[in-house]
Amino acid sequence: MSDPSQVKIRVEGITRRFETRGREPVEALSRFDLMIGDGEFVCIVGPSGCGKSTFLRIVAGLLRPSSGTLAIRAADPARPTCATVFQEYSIFPWLTVAGNVRFGLEVLGVPRREADERAGTWLEKVGLHTFRDAYPAALSGGMKQRVALARALVVEPEVLLMDEPFAALDAQLRLVLQEELLAIWQEWRRTVILITHSIDEALVLGDRIVLMSARPGRVKEVIPVPFPRPRSGEVRNSPEFRALERRIWESLRAEVVSAEREGE
Amino acid sequence: MALAEAEQRDHAAQARMVLREPGPQERDARRWQQRRWLIERSLAAGVPLVLLALWQAGVWAGTIDRRFFGSPVTVVQTALRLIETGTLQSHLEASVYRLLMGYGIGVAIGIPVGLVLGQIRLARAAFEPLLNALYVVPKLALLPILLLLLPGREGPLITLVAVAVFFIMAISSLAAALMTPAGYIDVARSFTASRWVMFRRVVFANALPQIFAALRLASGAAVLMLVGSEFVAASSGIGYLVWHSWSLFLADQMYVGIITIALLGVLFSALIGVLERFSVPWAASEGFKGNG
Secondary structure, X not given: OOOOOOEEEEEEEEEEEEOOOOOOXXXXXXXXXXXXXXXXXXXXXXXXXXXXXXXXXXXXXXXXXOEXXXXXXXXXXXXXXXXXXXXXXXXXXXXXXXHHHHHHHHHOOOOHXXXXXXXXXXXXXXXXXXXXXXXXXXXXXXXXXHHHHHHHHOOOOOEEEEEOOXXXXXXXXXXXXXXXXXXXXXXXXXXXXXXEOOHHHHHHHOOEEEEEOOOOEOEEEEEEOOOOOOOOHHHHHOHHHHHHHHHHHHHHHHHHHHHHHHOO | OOHHHHHHHHHHHOOEEEEEOOOHHHHOHHHHHHHHHHHHHHHHHHHHHHHHHHHHHHHHHOOOOHHHHOOHHHHHHHHHHHHHHXXXXXXXXXXXXXXXXXXXXXXXXXXXXXXXXXXXHHHHHHHHHHHHHHHOOOHHHHHXXXXXXXXOOHHHHHHHHHHHHHHHHHHHHHHXXXXXXXXHHHHHHHOOOOHHHHHHHHHHHHHHHHHXXXXXXXXXXXXXXXXXXXXXXXXXXXXXXXXXXXXXXXHHHHHXXXXXXXXXXXXXXXXXXXXXXXXXXHHXXXXXXXXX
């Protein structure tokens, strides 16, 4: 289905400034370049305020760059190009679990019967089919993020964007959801961009890690993740994993410190 | 990855590219913002001006009856005359005095009552239903009784404004006090803050943004109540001017009064806005807040 030798997303010199009346413009992203292959799982890691989310929002089309271009090769014009899993508060409390998952399909005009069926399939995959008629208020944080994941995947996007999807979960639940995401992706294999603060998470999930510099954010380093697929959380046990994690942290720490110094 | 090669293939296959590019808004962000600002300002000023022009044109064309509706030109002439003779100022002064007194008293009693009710469960049980029930009673209906009970001419009018303001402030402050996040209360309690410190530094501070929203609402209600009571029970004030002019069939003079009331309301609300900006600096939500 995917061909990693093909470029899926080409990012050339993306810059994004935010202007506020009577204030100095803030440059969130600066001359950001990146190539992402078809079916590749890319994790973006960087200090707070480095423009990771800004970049993701540009890919998603929620925000336009101030300069530069970003091109996504859309193989199937009938399908949505991107779908996003946000960090928190993104599933609608006024819709049931099934209603939330169907939302994207309804917006796309998929007939009710088909939408129901597709939503059901994905709810089963994330293990929530028994909760289909529950309202989100009755769900735990982990379940809510599973709903958010199912809602994004059910529309069959060509690119899945994830903005710190597990950041609000406790450490144990994170591990469980990472494993679930791995299992789903290894079967489904589409292009994924995932933003995270956790080097560990990036190493377990990603094919490549993009390390960003402190604001204004640009690509500091691109690190290929050498562990073979299919992968599971077991990779953590290898000494290579620990060594790579340490090496990336050393590089990242300098950026985190400089982001903190800059303050705000 | 042989990227260059892959791209060549892309071109050959004519795949559709979804582009994310800067639009005019991003290419020259500063100019775009200036332009938008200019457009917004022109609309804000232009729409009332156009309506005034239509009003005047309607009068000239004869489709609007000038006996009932006056005309912008004659209304302005009348206003200038009323200012020259000092009539408008003296009415305005009477109204502003009643407004500020009533508003001040209502606010000074309403906020503490609401916040205290929010703190004390039993007091809330005792008074909240009563507060909600009395809130919906039209306060203007109390005017005859107040006129009978209270001596003097100003007392009943000021009281009525104060009562209207009191209910809005008390109910809003109560709701705001109840919404204090438990986390903040726990922090203060873990520092063994006294009840008074808790009240002032946590409950009141947390409620302040909502209290300001209520202050604005109450300013409108206060003007409304004042004008209503001046209609029937005063021989001075802008409300009296409007009512009196109408009974004498002086449409232009009536509109001068109505416009003065509108301006008074706008000014009052703007003053509260200025006060808010100084009192609640943390509620300012504009500006860039990066998240990753």
